Amino acid sequence: MHNADRFPFIPGQPPLTVVDAQGNHLITHDGRRILDGAGGAAVNNIGYGRPxxxxxxxxxxxxxxxxxxxxxxxxxxxxxxxxxxxxxxxxxxxxxxxxxxxxxxxxxxxxxxxxxxxxxxxxxxxxxxxxxxxxxxxxxxxxxxxxxxxxxxxxxxxxxxxxxxxxxxxxxxxxxxxxxxxxxxxxxxxxxxxxxxxxxxxxxxxxxxxxxxxxxxxxxxxxxxxxxxxxxxxxxxxxxxxxxxxxxxxxxxxxxxxxxxxxxxxxxxxxxxxxxxxxxxxxxxxxxxxxxxxxxxxxxxxEDLVARAGIMGSRLRAALDERLADHPNVADVRGLGLLLGVELVKDRSTGASFDGSLTPLVVEEALARDCWIYPAGSGPVPDALLFGPGFTITEEEIDQLADVTLDSIDAALTRVR
Ligand SMILES: Cc1ncc(COP(=O)(O)O)c(C=O)c1O
The missing domain is CATH 3.40.640.10 (Type I PLP-dependent aspartate aminotransferase-like (Major domain))
Incomplete structure (x- = not known):
C-alpha cells in the first residue's frame, strides 16, 4: 500500500505513508527510516513495535x-x-x-x-x-x-x-x-x-x-x-x-x-x-x-524509563545547546526532560520574527533529512520547534537529531531569504 491519494480529507498532496514503526523510527512505504524526534506529538515513550x-x-x-x-x-x-x-x-x-x-x-x-x-x-x-x-x-x-x-x-x-x-x-x-x-x-x-x-x-x-x-x-x-x-x-x-x-x-x-x-x-x-x-x-x-x-x-x-527521560533529556538539551545556543536565529533552547523547545527568530538582537513562516520550512527540511520535528508556536512565539522523543532514544539518535535540526534551520533560512 503506497498510494495515499484518496486519504486526505481535503484534496491536495498525498501525505507521507508510514507502514511500520520500530524503536524511535517510523518506516515509510518506500523503506525510509525516519527518526521520530517528536515522538509523533510527544506521545511515544516506551518505543515503537514492542511485543x-x-x-x-x-x-x-x-x-x-x-x-x-x-x-x-x-x-x-x-x-x-x-x-x-x-x-x-x-x-x-x-x-x-x-x-x-x-x-x-x-x-x-x-x-x-x-x-x-x-x-x-x-x-x-x-x-x-x-x-x-x-x-x-x-x-x-x-x-x-x-x-x-x-x-x-x-x-x-x-x-x-x-x-x-x-x-x-x-x-x-x-x-x-x-x-x-x-x-x-x-x-x-x-x-x-x-x-x-x-x-x-x-x-x-x-x-x-x-x-x-x-x-x-x-x-x-x-x-x-x-x-x-x-x-x-x-x-x-x-x-x-x-x-x-x-x-x-x-x-x-x-x-x-x-x-x-x-x-x-x-x-x-x-x-x-x-x-x-x-x-x-x-x-x-x-x-x-x-x-x-x-x-x-x-x-x-x-525499565526505569522516567529516570531515563530525565537523563536523555539533559543529553538532548546539551546537544541542542551546543549547536544552537549562539545561532543568530535561535532565541532560546528550553524545556524539562524530554519535552524541549527551540524558539526561532529573524534577528536575535531585536527579537524580530518570521511570523510563523520559518517553522514549516524547517520541519520540511528535517523530514527530507529523515527526522520528524513537531512544528510549534503561536502569538508571541510564532516560530518554534518541539522535541519529545521516546524515552528509549539513544545517544547516537540524539546527535543525529541535533545535527539535522541545525542543518534544517540553516537550509530553511536560505529558502526564506
Ligand atoms: C497540553 C495539551 N492538552 C490537550 C491536548 C489535546 O489532546 P488531543 O489532541 O489528544 O485531543 C494537547 C494536544 O496536543 C496538549 O498538548
Whole structure:
C-alpha cells in the first residue's frame, strides 16, 4: 500500500505513508527510516513495535462494556496510577478517549462541583496566554493558540486569560475578574504546542496553588503532554511538589498504542458530586486502551524509563545547546526532560520574527533529512520547534537529531531569504 491519494480529507498532496514503526523510527512505504524526534506529538515513550503491547492487546477483554461497569483492566489501571504514579491526594480516575475530551470533562466537573456546592456563578475557567488544551470547542475556548482558534471565534466562550510567567500578575487578573465567578484555572506545567516547552518560574505553581485554595478555584494541571514521565518526573507538577485539584492526561498514558485520556481528582473534588452524574463518552474506559495503558506503565516502571527521560533529556538539551545556543536565529533552547523547545527568530538582537513562516520550512527540511520535528508556536512565539522523543532514544539518535535540526534551520533560512 503506497498510494495515499484518496486519504486526505481535503484534496491536495498525498501525505507521507508510514507502514511500520520500530524503536524511535517510523518506516515509510518506500523503506525510509525516519527518526521520530517528536515522538509523533510527544506521545511515544516506551518505543515503537514492542511485543509486550501486542500480547497485552491480544489478552484484553474482547467486547464492549459500558463505562459505568468495572472491568479488571479498568480497576488495575486506576490502582496502578493512584498507588504508583499520581501526585499524593489524587485518588479518583475517570477515563476518556483523548486529551481534548479530558479537558472538556475537567471543565464540566468544575461546573458540577461549584453547582453542587451552591455557587452557580462560579463557572468560568481561566486559561493562559499562550496555551493549547485541545481541539473541541471548550478546550479551544479556554486556551489561546491563536492560529488554531482563529477561525472559530463566534463558537468559543469568552473565558479570561492570564499571564504565562508571573504568578502575581495572574492573581491580579483573577482578582480583577472577581474570584466569585471563577471556578477553575487550567495550566500546562510545560507549555507545549503553543509555546515550545515554556516553563514558568519556580514560585509560579506554589503561589497559584495557595491562591486557588483560598478562593475555592479548582486548579487543573493539563499534563496531556507533560505527564507520564516526559519531563523526567512522573508528572510535571512533581517538579514543584504540588497537587492540583484536577489533573488531565493522555498522550503517553498508553505510549501511543491506544487512544486514551484521563481526568484525575482529589477526594475533596468528588465529595460534592455524590448525588450528580458525570457524563461519560461511549468509549470512556475502553477495555483495549485500559489494558494497553496498564502494560505501558508497567514497562515504564520495569525499565526505569522516567529516570531515563530525565537523563536523555539533559543529553538532548546539551546537544541542542551546543549547536544552537549562539545561532543568530535561535532565541532560546528550553524545556524539562524530554519535552524541549527551540524558539526561532529573524534577528536575535531585536527579537524580530518570521511570523510563523520559518517553522514549516524547517520541519520540511528535517523530514527530507529523515527526522520528524513537531512544528510549534503561536502569538508571541510564532516560530518554534518541539522535541519529545521516546524515552528509549539513544545517544547516537540524539546527535543525529541535533545535527539535522541545525542543518534544517540553516537550509530553511536560505529558502526564506
Ligand atoms: C497540553 C495539551 N492538552 C490537550 C491536548 C489535546 O489532546 P488531543 O489532541 O489528544 O485531543 C494537547 C494536544 O496536543 C496538549 O498538548
Amino acid at each position: 509486550e503491547i501486542a500480547e497485552a492487546a491480544t489478552s484484553a477483554l474482547h467486547g464492549y462494556v459500558v463505562p459505568v461497569f468495572a472491568t479488571p483492566s479498568r480497576v488495575r489501571l486506576v490502582e496502578r496510577l493512584v498507588d504508583r504514579w499520581l501526585p499524593p491526594g489524587l485518588t479518583r480516575a475517570l477515563f476518556v478517549g483523548g486529551g481534548s475530551e479530558s479537558v472538556d470533562t475537567a471543565m464540566r466537573i468544575v461546573r458540577q462541583y461549584h453547582l453542587a456546592k451552591g455557587h452557580p456563578d462560579k463557572w468560568r475557567v481561566v486559561g493562559r496566554n499562550i496555551s493549547y488544551h485541545g481541539a473541541t470547542l471548550a478546550s479551544l475556548a479556554v486556551a489561546n493558540h491563536d492560529r488554531r482558534r482563529a477561525p472559530f471565534g463566534p463558537l468559543l466562550l469568552d473565558l479570561p486569560k492570564v499571564d504565562v510567567y508571573d504568578a502575581d500578575q495572574v492573581i491580579k487578573t483573577i482578582e480583577a475578574e472577581d474570584p466569585a465567578t471563577i471556578g477553575g484555572l487550567i495550566l500546562e506545567p510545560v507549555i507545549g504546542a503553543s509555546g515550545a516547552a515554556i516553563v514558568a518560574p519556580d514560585d509560579y505553581w506554589p503561589k497559584l496553588r495557595a491562591f486557588c485554595s483560598e478562593h475555592d478555584i479548582l486548579l487543573i494541571a493539563d499534563e496531556v503532554m507533560s505527564g507520564v514521565g516526559r519531563t523526567g518526573r512522573k508528572f510535571g507538577v512533581d517538579h514543584w511538589s504540588i497537587t492540583p485539584d484536577l489533573l488531565v492526561g493522555s498522550k503517553g498514558l498508553a505510549g501511543g498504542y491506544a487512544a486514551i485520556g484521563a481526568v484525575f481528582a482529589t477526594d475533596a473534588v468528588v465529595a460534592p458530586l455524590v448525588d450528580t452524574n458525570v457524563m461519560h463518552f461511549t468509549f470512556s474506559g475502553n477495555g483495549l486502551a485500559c489494558a494497553i495503558a496498564d502494560r505501558t506503565l508497567q514497562i515504564l516502571e520495569d
